[in-house]
Amino acid sequence: MKNNQKTVREIALDVLESVEKNQSYSNLLLNTMITKHKLTGSDAGLLTELTYGTIQRKMTLDYYLEPFVNFKKTQGWVVNLLRMSLYQLEFLDKIPDHAVLFEAVEIAKKRGHKGHTSMVNGVLRNIQRKGLPSLEDISDPIERISVETSHPKWIVQRWIEQFGYDKTFGMCRSNLIASVQTARVNIRKTSRNEVISLLEQEGYMVEPSVVVPDGIKCLKGNLAGSEAYKMGFLTIQDESSMLVGYALGAEGEEQILDTCAAPGGKSTHIAERLSDRGRVVSLDLHEHKVNLITQQAERLELNNIKTRAYNSKKVQEIFGLGQFDRILVDAPCSGLGVMRRKPDIKYTKKEEDIHSLSEIQQELLDASSPLVKRGGVLVYSTCTVDKEENERTALKFLENHPEYEGDETIKDRLPEAARALVDRFMIQVFPQDFGSDGFFIACFKRKVK
Structure with a gap:
């Protein structure tokens, strides 16, 4: 679906480029892009998934791409396009492979020349044909966690020294899981049960927090757009x-x-x-x-x-x-x-x-x-x-x-x-x-x- 002549994947590529080149904050830029391009529902969800997923898994994706791409000789936007496309192929189940390849090639046509287009098409088809390198080939346990969970090696090393191998591996894996939006109920104005009822009437899927008595978890929707938020009944907070x-x-x-x-x-x-x-x-x-x-x-x-x-x-x-x-x-x-x-x-x-x-x-x-x-x-x-x-x-x-x-x-x-x-x-x-x-x-x- 096009928004201001750009597809969701093109917008995602713009975000990835800005984060890498300008060190923009991904969460702030993502919200800006959703507003700018008036994305809602599944389009906003896809943009968020592609952006966060690609950034979260960047080191893993680069490990997979390395046998097929000369990073030093490849333009940054092409590398990001390949990362985003491979993320969809490897980690998302609901998008057919042919749709991923088609979109990648179309973006390459718009942003580059024939050489870029043939390269993107060739790399992705080569990956389909030959398969990806195995993480099992990484013998060093610290490097293995680093690559498998996309955490820089110095962080993994530091955490293992402080918390041990198992705690570190669990933390790194947990960091790859998308966060669920949570909010705190304003107990001065209302109760948690009342807010949950109001949000459900608005079409949100919410449930009580099992951690915090005043907290709720939002499983569907963005609470910042709710009437309950506008009325001051809740604050978005982890x-x-x-x-x-x-x-x-x-x-x-x-x-x-x-x-x-x-x-x-x-x-x-x-x-x-x-x-x-x-x-x-x-x-x-x-x-x-x-x-x-x-x-x-x-x-x-x-x-x-x-x-x-x-x-x-x-x-x-x-x-x-x-x-x-x-x-x-x-x-x-x-x-x-x-x-x-x-x-x-x-x-x-x-x-x-x-x-x-x-x-x-x-x-x-x-x-x-x-x-x-x-x-x-x-x-x-x-x-x-x-x-x-x-x-x-x-x-x-x-x-x-x-x-x-x-x-x-x-x-x-x-x-x-x-x-x-x-x-x-x-x-x-x-x-x-x-x-x-x-x-x-x-x-x-x-x-x-």
Whole structure:
């Protein structure tokens, strides 16, 4: 089906090109393209599948293509077209092979010359005739996981050292599974059962989350287009991310600081759990990101959020010591826990990024810690699965701040499904645990004396 004279596969190729050449974020660009080309239903679904699937499996696809293609001498768009076509042939069952070949050749005709067309046709037919190389030929176990699951070797090596072979292989395989959209119900305005009923009336296929009491899973449709969303009855948020609000445990009239708050999912969750006299101060470095928090608060009709654009490393310049009951530091991180929804992350991150990020994370904790009242709580969270950014950062913070101790009551505040994952005052959620994002939360309590 054509949209603005382009087929869905042509649009997918444009996205793949932009992600590779310009390091565009695949999730943001995909949403832009769906809107621009007015794609709905199965067309939007196919574009998402082709884009995410090809990026997720890129290293595997390149391994399969290597005997048939000279990558150094082949233009980038042709390589991406071959990857996308091979992804359909190898990993999608519902698209006939002849349709894949026909579309690939038609795109090559439009974008290139006869040589490109014959090459694309020849490579794909050669693959059909000869078959693909076997992954069994890879003898090194680390390289085998790397190629089979399309994770750079340094990530696989690092995870095996930290978590062991089986946990790593399970995580890498889980990262290839498309994420299911989840949302958090605004308990100030409605109940989960009511929202599920409303969404089902709208034609959505939804079910309660088994992880989070206020969560729902959407099996069909995009909740951002629902009336329930427009009325402020729900916020789109991953189940692992929802756990942060529970871990923080804000209630009543407490004063809360969220230091790295954009786009506002956690701030609004905290605000929903407070009374009108309780308050969340939500900071982020950039004004345009702060505006996202404000927009979310207005949509949800939350009047107890105050936003401000400010550098959270300098919070002591604008707030008093011991001013807040609880503080959340949802720190910038490598994002290695969200590869299922942002697959390009694994190809753009480098190991040295983790070292520099861990220093920033420590600076943010150091800056925020004096602002917590005695007996108050400081929560540190990331959307990654790396011990240097997570467990080691948490332990280093306690080592440097004897006025704090690990808060093991975090276990009592978390939903029952997550409690088994708690280690003392920390919880590491892996993607394979709940089919949600990889996430880390540590809870510290400021000593009374």
